[in-house]
Amino acid sequence: MTHLSYVNENTDAWQTYLAQIDRVAPHLGELAYYLDTLKRPKRTLIVDVPLVMDDGSIQHFEGYRVQHNLSRGPGKGGIRYHPSVDLNEVMALSAWMTIKTAVLNLPFGGAKGGVRVDPSKLSTRELERLTRRFTTEISPIIGPQKDIPAPDVGTNPNIMGWMMDTYSTTQGHTVTGVVTGKPVHLGGSLGRVRATGRGVFVTGLEAAKKINLTIENSKVVVQGFGNVGSEAAYLFNQANAQVVAVQDHTGTIFNPNGIDIKALQKYVEEHRGLAGFSGAEPIDNEALWDVEMDIFVPAALEGQITVERAKRLTAKLVLEGANGPTYPAADDILIERGVTIVPDVICNAGGVTVSYFEWVQDMASYFWTEDEINQRLDKLMIQAIADVWAMADQKSCSLRTAAYILACERILIARKERGIFPG
Template structure:
């Protein structure tokens, strides 16, 4: 329920629901305040989106009827640069969720050191129920509606849940037609032939692997033979599983929206990827044992990768997991209470704002390449990604060690200092 700020509601103009993504984000901000020093004067900036747009997206369906969908674009903070963040198509998309995702993008971009602010978008829709042409019409109308606030120097969308390079191509083309000129830099995650970057498709999953490798080294957890459980086997989870398996780890369990499968000696990841491509999910994979979805959280493992949606690791699940290392491939998968439980149990959590930052990092590379019309090889992309994420992780690790705080709070300290310093230096206008 939207409402104005008051002494009884100091955190936001939205009344957050318990355990909602926005409430989770606000709780994370509260934990960082004691470490901000004089910059805490500007802390209210973190609790309020700069701009939130709700749009009606009417389209003509293939049968001639007209349906209306609700779309959102939220710019949380633009102090460090133009907004940056994906667009998701999902039946559970809400303004509150998009606000949180935009805020996490602010933190993520600042934690990695990218010259972007945070933004996010979405449409409340079940995309699987739309035809190809209906999906195109939905995308083009949504792009036209949010066109008043996006642009290569204003806000740059990208793929997220249930969106892909084709949808980014439609967005880029629609925006370009509306301004009367080709603007490849208005979105990232495009097809390569339209100005997309090599290495972008696997970048988020690669970032999970890179930060996971660095974290494992610091806690003396060898990747060779390590047992890995992955929740979510889309682009992020599947890529992370592939890279960990290539490094000698055993991917023992995978869960997605269709079910969960287990194979203690280690799943054949390429075969599972082929099965998912053919059947739409992991259910029915014959080279593994099916298990109940909730039993996934009891699987003996060393590394747990939640790479689905937010709010998956509850307090109960945090008590049950046997993992030594949790790598957040998804945005906001761990509730604050669960964070505390895993910290008490000695489980190291690499937070989403650094762990899954590979995607936005290569999006930054794509944006830069579009401006210069000079493109790098995939090896160059991967080398630059490894260097940036490795350096960002090391800085956050050192901050956590110095302040005796978790990696999540350390990432927020690093990021919020950068955001609020930019806010202070830019001042208020007028």
């Protein structure tokens, strides 16, 4: 079957997602009849974003919003500002959001957006103008009951605040629920910034129990030290695990006796990268994959665990903090080697779960404490990994395949029961 004429066969993210979906088909019974609905996005919007720069020149940036599947509710997914953003990446990320929200049993579908831009090269005023114009261009298809954006790579709560304000201006009244991940005083939720990293840690604890891996004194390696990687590293550190290596866009550091994560967080905040941190030794980036470890947390961009790297990785447990960090062929190698992989669609779902909480709070105009949010988050994450583990045992398959079976069943039952209009 040919999938969407604009798919470039040389790009990996969408092809990785399609390969993951194909692996689920034999487990779906009569629901496999509807599986093609998950192999193509429901709606794709490509927009031109013209921007008047501070020097008076005009530059054009390409933006996207993809709604992959809306069978279970409005779209949900982040906005990414990065030079590598393209349609295939956004399609894949939107599809993974469809799976993720279904695995967690949240009343959402999957969506994603982005602008191909390097935000570090824009001034604050340019970034605001870019955001407001992009929001205007995608405003016909977003809304609290249609599609709810959130922060992702290269975006933050301030950008969500600008998006909310721009959309509200077009509606003539304040619409806090149009985005999540906003500043708290604009209707954002407590606990949102740290939620994804917390989810990685919580699912990691549950998986470690299942495989009889003791967290205390275990060796942890983290790739990526943004909101997700730094929070996960901090929580593992607090649980008396040793974070022995960390990698970010500026380099890789190693300390066999463990890195002081709180000190590293402070250093990175001041220097915008870990290069030069005195509490560990710099090593070659590729040497990260040879470090002796028990737990590996890939929390950077997709496509990091290749076949060759999978052969070298020494971890017993991989916690996918990033979206799509493992190629399907690498997945097979890790499983053959006895490595347990907690897939991205569960592992990093803490962010979308607290985004759901934020949306609910905005709809009700009633806000919860951070303790309440963390308790609700932990409960949902623990239940989700228990459901997936039970499915994996029942079907004798990997956690990833089990997660996809569970998600696809929920999505395709909704598709079947809603029917296709017109009949």
